[in-house]
Amino acid sequence: MKSLTEREIRALIHLLGDDDIKTAQVARKTLIEARHDAEPFLEEARNSPDPHVRTRVYSILERIRLDELGQRFQRFCETPSAWIDLEEGVFLIAESGYPSLNRTHYRDMLDDMAREFRHRMDHQGLTKGRELIEAFNQYFFEDLGFAGNRDNYYDPDNSYINQVLDRRLGIPISLSAVYLLIARRLRIPVVGIGMPGHFLLQYNDSLFIDPFHKGRLLNRGECVQFLMNNGFGFHPAYLSPTPTRFMLVRMLTNLIQIYTNQDPERADSLTAFRDMLTQSYVKV
Known part of the structure; x- marks a missing residue:
């Protein structure tokens, strides 16, 4: 996936609060895929005034964190x-x-x-x-x-x-x-x-x-x-x-x-x- 600009990332984060759940889900999926570019802006958005955005940002960050922990866990599991x-x-x-x-x-x-x-x-x-x-x-x-x-x-x-x-x-x-x-x-x-x-x-x-x-x-x-x-x-x-x-x-x-x-x-x-x-x- 190509890198996203700051403007694109902020727009996607804004869409997390959209009333259309499908729109919010597409934004969520794209942000997860662009995690390396998006993570600093997601951390910033923890304090969004929109409660829907805050909730969904927390969910995305949790997913990213657990995915990263999963990579460490995979290496651990491969131990004899x-x-x-x-x-x-x-x-x-x-x-x-x-x-x-x-x-x-x-x-x-x-x-x-x-x-x-x-x-x-x-x-x-x-x-x-x-x-x-x-x-x-x-x-x-x-x-x-x-x-x-x-x-x-x-x-x-x-x-x-x-x-x-x-x-x-x-x-x-x-x-x-x-x-x-x-x-x-x-x-x-x-x-x-x-x-x-x-x-x-x-x-x-x-x-x-x-x-x-x-x-x-x-x-x-x-x-x-x-x-x-x-x-x-x-x-x-x-x-x-x-x-x-x-x-x-x-x-x-x-x-x-x-x-x-x-x-x-x-x-x-x-x-x-x-x-x-x-x-x-x-x-x-």
């Missing part, structure tokens, strides 16, 4: 599955909702949490076993205050790691992600277990940890009973470690389900991210 980094993945997902988040701030927060518990491990002589997990659960759920968001389970902020860290609230998989990122800094052997209907953690192939219920410890039989009681039946794969790639797929699926009615365009972008993860897996 064995090297997929959970921390990078959850921050990329969080950027879809919070583009200006400060990764350094949140990584420092995770480092500080790990460092504090490392002092406790050294002081108390904790190295492994149930005592170590019980102490870590005490620190994570009681001292740090992480908890399941029972009152507003479907709040999208429950799935963005920056918000989970700030509010200390989440859903099973996002709480598991934070737990894992701290545990990995401490070299505590914990993995994610993506059961149908619920996400758990497992320590050292023995203890199962329920992060949504304050780190309640479960044995294998109790996990099987949960599956049977909830109509899932049982298959050994249900209690196998979930690869990082598919943990991220599950996190995206949760957000897609939330946004399908609230914000269909965002849901479409997140669906594209999820497809990148699964398609890249097939190629790898």
Whole structure:
């Protein structure tokens, strides 16, 4: 597409407020295609006195931002599955909702949490076993205050790691992600277990940890009973470690389900991210 002049771009932005929805849609499509020329003028138009223009400019800028994030996400997805980094993945997902988040701030927060518990491990002589997990659960759920968001389970902020860290609230998989990122800094052997209907953690192939219920410890039989009681039946794969790639797929699926009615365009972008993860897996 040929470059647009400033005059042409401003005229298209003005047409975003047109009462004829088809005219506004043509203007929107053209501005998206001319994003590199149009973006500075779109940013300026955020303050337009026309509420229709403001709303549609915001939508265009959001689409441009998510497209650019999608290019970064595509490169991430092409990483071989064995090297997929959970921390990078959850921050990329969080950027879809919070583009200006400060990764350094949140990584420092995770480092500080790990460092504090490392002092406790050294002081108390904790190295492994149930005592170590019980102490870590005490620190994570009681001292740090992480908890399941029972009152507003479907709040999208429950799935963005920056918000989970700030509010200390989440859903099973996002709480598991934070737990894992701290545990990995401490070299505590914990993995994610993506059961149908619920996400758990497992320590050292023995203890199962329920992060949504304050780190309640479960044995294998109790996990099987949960599956049977909830109509899932049982298959050994249900209690196998979930690869990082598919943990991220599950996190995206949760957000897609939330946004399908609230914000269909965002849901479409997140669906594209999820497809990148699964398609890249097939190629790898």
